[in-house]
Amino acid sequence: MTAAISATALTRRYRDQVALDDVSFELPTGSITGLLGRNGAGKTTLLRILAGQEFPSAGSVRVLGEPPADNERVLSRMVFVREDQAYPDIKVRHALRAASWFYPNWDAGLAETLAADFNLRPNKAIKKLSRGLRSALGITIGLAARAEVTLFDEPYAGLDAVARQIFYDRLLAEYGEHPRTILLSTHLIDEAAALFESVVVIDQGRIVLEAAADGLRGVASTVSGPLLAVDEFTAGRPVWARRRLGSQASVVTVGPLAEADRARARALGLDLVPLTLQQLVVQAAGWPGLAGAAEHPEGVSA
């Protein structure tokens, strides 16, 4: 499969700070990837470089086979929706019209439907929109552009849970009908987790985990109960975090659990709770064994 996006040894320094440190990855054509990490981890810097809006200090990036910066052939086939996107002082319908000129695959009908879904009124001035509605405008443009490469950087500031669900549902429906390469950065990891085919987790400018999202489910679990029983259950298993309170203990164990393991945990009176993707990401930075335990995605390679 051809890579829609490939980054090789990307490094970005700002004065004394390293925002991206030797980042390499490839995204296959036709996939939804989650770009995950804490605030300040380097997600926005990475997306800006992919969108050609910023230059790396070292390394290179190819989008649709070419360097994106100042490259009209690539930029017209790519849409980048930023968190808190700034707009000129125009009305919603003017912004949609301008987008229709820029993106060759623009679907005006879809833009209209999405705007209606989000209660985004065409004649409203953008500067009078709430934060959430400005996000809705960005999402509308991002999806209606039907661009081969679609980059979303935390696109839903100010959107409530209902509006975010509309976004997820529309994203899946659109992607199903018109597959494209989507990279979505988010800190609302658990609610978006099932959208992703694969995830790239960055921390302090470095990739700490790259895996098929589905393969991360059940890859680690919290075992809790009486200390002795927890120790008995986790003996010989890789253990990450361990907490103890009196005679009770709670331990994160890595590796999938078979039905026999679950039965044993029940017999020992232990609680077994699988870690969510969000909990995994929180711990991924200090957890070198995780990448090996997770199934590696097809087509995504470091």
Next chain:
Amino acid sequence: MAEMAGLDEGTPLFTQVADRLAAEIADGGLAEGERVPSTNELAAFYRINPATAARGINLLADDGLLEKRRGIGMFVAAGARSRLLGQRRQQFAERYVRPMLTEAGRLGLGRGELFGLIQDEQGRQDARDSRDSRDSRDSQDRGEPEPSDLRGGVPV
């Protein structure tokens, strides 16, 4: 969000999708020769990535439970239901009958006593079932609420 469609956190989504489809075939909800939902339909329903849904479908296709008809979609293969029911019978033996025999051995129950217990339990269940169906028939005939509804409103 996948949790909203009842999928659980601990196991890969694609195996859960496959399990759901297999259960529907075994229960007869999806008949042999019937078209199964498309990848996109499953993705929209479960709110999951279409590639994940496709993997679930492929798992069943690799097993020969589904068959692809070019350009139309995936269909339940002939003989899929009886194969799934056979698998379930085997699972039933492993999950229920085997532990039951182990426990019976521990309690020193002989074969006759064990069969007797099963027959007693079956008899109780039959009686319950026929009472339930009679009650619901009666209340339908008389157009009255079921006794349980009346009890529900009275503090005990």
